[in-house]
Amino acid sequence: MNIDQVGNEFDIIFIGSGMGSLTTASLLAQSAGKKVLVLEKHFQPGGFTHEFQRKQGKYHWDVGIHYVGDMHEGGLCKKISDKITRGQLTWKRMPDPFERLVFPTRNFDIYGDPEKFKSDLISQFPEEEEAIERYLKDIRKISVLFGKAIMMRLSPPPLDSLIGILGEGNVVTLKDYFDRNFKSEDLKGILAAQWGDYGLPPSKVAFAMHATLVQHYINGGYYPVGGAGKIFDSIEPILEENGGAVLSSVEAKEILIKDGKVVGVKAKALRGEGHERDFFAPVVISCAGAYPTYTKLIPDSYPISFRKDLKDFYNRERMTTSICLYLGLSESPAKFGFKGENYWIFASPDHDKNFSERNDWLSESDEIPNLYLSFPSLKNPEAKSHTMDVITFTDYSNFAEWKDEPWKKRGEDYKEFKEKIISRILSTLELRFPGLTKLVEFAELSTPITNEHFTSHPDGAIYGLACVPERYKKEKCPWFDVRTPVEGLYLTGADAASPGIAGAMMGGLAAALAVTGNANLLRELRN
Template sequence: MVVANKALIDKLQTYDVHVIGSGIGGLCVALLLAKVFAKKVCLLEQHWTAGGQTHTFGRKGGQYEWDVGIHYVGNPEDEKLPSRLLRFLSNDRLKWRKLDQAYDRIRYQDLSFDFIAGKAELIASLVDKFPHEEKAIKGYFKDIQKASQWLIKKNIINIVPSLIAYPLRWLRHLNNKLGRQTTAEYLACHFKDKALRNLLASQWGDYGLPPEQSMFAIHALVMNSYLDGGWYPEGGSGQIAQVLLDELEKCDGTCLTNVKIEKIITGKEQGAAQVVALDVTIDHHKPNAHSFTLPIKQLFSSSGAYNTYRKLLDKPIYPDLEELPWRTSLMTLYFSLNRDPRELGFTSSNYWLFDQKADGPFLTQESRGVFLSFPTLKQGENSNFCGEVVAHIDPEQFSQWRDTVWKKRGKDYRAMKDELISQLIDTVSQHYPELRAAIDYRELSTPLSLAFFTQHPHGNMYGVPFIAGRDSFEFCQAKTPYSNLYLCGQDVLSMGFFGALSGSMFSALESQGSKGFPTMMGAIKAFEKVN
């Protein structure tokens, strides 16, 4: 390993802010600081492709293309602050396509139900299916509104002016009990019908923990976010990073790929704990890797609380992070078809398919269920008929290969992947038998792949698990024990596209003090006047 040239080090030291990671969390905080607060920002990305979970990858010379993390988002066209912020940051260049009216289609052995866009329409459809639970259903939709607002307000008080924050500090205690119970506790208390309980928890894959583990507030936040339906980026999720990085470059910002952060070096300045430098390796996966120490002024980490505090800091803190239930990861079957999926009856909907009856115990991580979707049908005109099957899996099943290298894990690993591919196709074929014969390419990503590309513990996809009490974890806040280090992305507020974006908005504003929020709002309103 050789030392990088002095010119590169000198150039990197000219930036006001460095950001670890270029997913939507890193992109948002970088562009917000650059566009509103005139900061010169440098993103540092360990992957060779920028964008984090928003990027896409291809096979056979681009003949096939899949997204890796964006399957759908809540309404990006509404007037809520996250949507307004995204339009401002992207200069309104990101275009979106709405999914089918039935955005999530749920299929059990004994129950089929479509979650449709429109709150009133969805309530009516549920009541029609479960008339004996009408009162509880209507109460549920009121409660998911209360619980999701409770979670958001707990974060807003840290960024708004004091006159607004004061009443919010009192209001944030309302609905504590509602938000902090588990999803299973809420559903068991309010619904007698077991099939309805499981139906309402069917999309737990969107937030990473089954009902007996997940906090009701995160269930509420996710379910509430899709009441208008689901959307997908026109042209594919790769458009997100492409547009936002282009906007960042217009503000004299940049993104360096193939850059691995080895350590965050800390020290003291006038008695205050600070980050003083980064130990960096460029082209870390190549023989000619360059290593050096980079002095920095301010650092934002979107690499997650665990990576930031337990792996990257030169003096690790928050040992409680080690005790969390990290054993929630995913495997994804990427496949292509030899015919248009619409010929098989598929639409731009997502399909949640279960190899069990709904009228039974609560869903668990061991429940055989998969998520099926077709980015081809979501993103617009595309002749490449690609689909994805996603399922939760315990990463411990791959423990014997944990110390092996990507693409060099051996024949036993490949054999296990082949068996898992067969299982996933079997589960889908129970509901859609014609799909099996139409598949002409298949490839499986495992938790080991996720761990390699994201550096997250055990290939965890969702950051700090949203168990009861997560809202009060000290390590899930934008502010850190170091005066010039801020956590950003999904661990600040919640997982998902708008969750990570909002978390990074909180982080950027936290770093700018009391004038940050009004300054940002002034910039957004000025943009909206002329657009």
């Protein structure tokens, strides 16, 4: 469907078609009968839930879903997923261990069983048993607290709410908590190993963010049967029932405001002649992220009291970015013992050191300090070919010189730089798993400027704005609130809750509750 095939008037307009928008749109279409319009800049809707193909459709990869937690029966994420897809989406539990942590001097496997997780930690670190038990209790309490806060439409939850849970003292970052409670650096390295899911090392990330992430995966990881694209496929028909529509290759250029109230969105077609068109609705919900919403989509002429503070926060807390190597394999990686679990490979248990060295490997011959391996074809029982993803971290600045060049036409220097990166990643894999690279039939590298091109996320970051402690102080960071100072304008997605598909889903729930205050919806999800 193109920009000229729909009318002008809607109940709600969504900017972006990621997990936050899909969640909010489906909930409001079902519970309130809303006619929604979803505007997506990418030619493939779904945000980071979409898939892409290569080699005439032989190979399929997800771009953002590598695993999701809390999808067991009774889990809140499972309840939300069932609600927004009307039960049309099935989640397959990953094999145990679902995470394998690889360090220079020891390995650790994580199983989707809280008691086994605890006993395995205590088995390797018996002298820290009391601290381990306290840690697991603390992350559970904080996760429950933050879940309740979102249910009460307090997004993000206030950091002050942690007072009394962690005792006296200034426990703000994950490093603060570790330094107060643990002695072993190896144990700290194991407990913080999933930092790639929120993109910050222990010295920077809020302990609350870490706690909710660990608790999210405490019962294992799950993957959508049929692939990540099934999420959008199952939701789009629900949106269309009330006359709603999803437009891809259409970029939101400006949020239209009159007398302090939202009235619509100015959009531009990115295909054809590229003409602009205004769409109108009394409610607009942005999944573009807080920074683009307040600094680009809301006109500069409209006063936002915290706009400068937001820019300062962004410049002070610039997010690391990632590169992803998508591999098509001639044979199943199962021949090397992989069963579909994720691998986190580190040069050191000191994740602040790993983080600080995230760019060194580009110019030196040292080992890449962080590698994440994912096997989409082993997680998806309907996969018809063999695929693998390899992710590592770097900074946007390494690619910025090509940011204004057109996609797929960025010149030989860019192509050669990407080939160098591919070669370095493959050589690292071969050292770890001899013979694996012989299976590689196809390789394609995605960089931060690719992410920026399709999503408009600043620096091509995939996490939203940084989950540093300051984020949870509402008086300092009001831009993370699902409600905005503009009447009728709301945020959804990661910046309305937390990073990741599940975090964006929770942001979607928070936005739906803020728009309607529907108590019946809460009761349905709690039951």
